[in-house]
Amino acid sequence: KAGVTQTPRYLIKTRGQQVTLSCSPISGHRSVSWYQQTPGQGLQFLFEYFSETQRNKGNFPGRFSGRQFSNSRSEMNVSTLELGDSALYLCASSLVPSPGSPLHFGNGTRLTVT
Amino acid sequence: DAKTTQPNSMESNEEEPVHLPCNHSTISGTDYIHWYRQLPSQGPEYVIHGLTSNVNNRMASLAIAEDRKSSTLILHRATLRDAAVYYCILRRNTGNQFYFGTGTSLTVIP
Numbered sequence: 001k002a003g004v005t006q007t008p009r010y011l012i013k014t015r016g017q018q019v020t021l022s023c024s025p026i027s028g029h030r031s032v033s034w035y036q037q038t039p040g041q042g043l044q045f046l047f048e049y050f051s052e053t054q055r056n057k058g059n060f061p062g063r064f065s066g067r068q069f070s071n072s073r074s075e076m077n078v079s080t081l082e083l084g085d086s087a088l089y090l091c092a093s094s095l096v097p098s099p100g101s102p103l104h105f106g107n108g109t110r111l112t113v114t
Numbered sequence: 115d116a117k118t119t120q121p122n123s124m125e126s127n128e129e130e131p132v133h134l135p136c137n138h139s140t141i142s143g144t145d146y147i148h149w150y151r152q153l154p155s156q157g158p159e160y161v162i163h164g165l166t167s168n169v170n171n172r173m174a175s176l177a178i179a180e181d182r183k184s185s186t187l188i189l190h191r192a193t194l195r196d197a198a199v200y201y202c203i204l205r206r207n208t209g210n211q212f213y214f215g216t217g218t219s220l221t222v223i224p
Contacts, residue, residue: 004157033212043158043201045212056211090157099146099205100165105157 002027004093004106012112018079021109025072025093032074033103034066037088046089049074050097078111086113118202118215125221126192134187134218136202141182145213146205149176149187151198152217158201161187197222 005024013019025032034046045058049068066076072093078085088110092103119137126132138147146165150158162169162176164185169176175188189196197220204213 035212042216043214045214058212092157099144100163102148102160102163103150103158104160105150107155107157 004091004104006089006091006106006109008109009107010110010112012114013081014114015081015083017081018077019081019111020075020077021089021091021111023074023076023091023093023106025074025091026104029093029095029104030072031094031097031101032068032072033092033094033097034074034076035090035092036060037090037108038086043090046076048097055097081113083113086111117213118204120200120202120215120218122216123219123221125223126189128194128222128224129191132189132192132196132220134189134200134202134220135184136186136215137184138202138204138213139183141204142206144206145182147176147178147182147185148203148205149174149200150203151196151200153198159198161200163205192220192222194222194224196220 007022031050033048036044047057047066048055052068063079068074088108090108092105094101148163149161152158162174164176177186199217199219201217202215
């Protein structure tokens with residue numbers, strides 16, 4: 001069974017630009033969540049989607065947004081990029097959005113903002 | 115807010131058991147305790163999770179204190195492949211929020 005696939009693996013963008021990251025969950029998994037990982041802040045929750053609906057959102061500004069498609073694939077978008085947005089962005093999928101359901105992570109997209 | 119506290123680093127000799135502690139004194143009754151580990155340049159990998167009772171799987175065991183304010187991940191025989199950063203995470207039922215610790219970097223000495 002294929003794992004969680006995130007594309008692209010690496011991205012370099014300039015301040016002020018916008019970026020879209022993609023996540024394909026494990027087949028059959030309907031819940032997708034996104035995380036930001038930085039050396040200073042560690043792992044932080046961005047948002048979670050289930051059945052094309054955002055269920056939860058972390059404490060990030062409105063420049064961070066996402067969506068989920070009918071096939072459970074998800075994208076996240078960051079507009080007006082800032083230097084501090086440089087991070088590893090991780091996507092995880094699970095069968096259902098239950099706290100008792102294990103998360104399966106992709107290997108992330110490394111975003112560098114210059 | 116619920117929060118988890120873990121030691122920054124630990125060392126273990128190869129083939130010996132490892133006990134990785136996590137404190138979560140503000141845990142609520144419906145919070146699940148999850149453990150993940152992460153190798154460099156990879157996403158976190160699921161290890162184990164539990165709610166109230168101790169849990170075992172092929173990778174590890176999870177011992178949860180009776181008052182649920184702490185838990186311990188037990189690797190029964192550490193191997194070099196177990197060297198990673200281990201994260202203790204609380205997942206809340208209400209609003210399904212996620213609370214991450216800063217992780218414990220485990221070094222396995224051959």
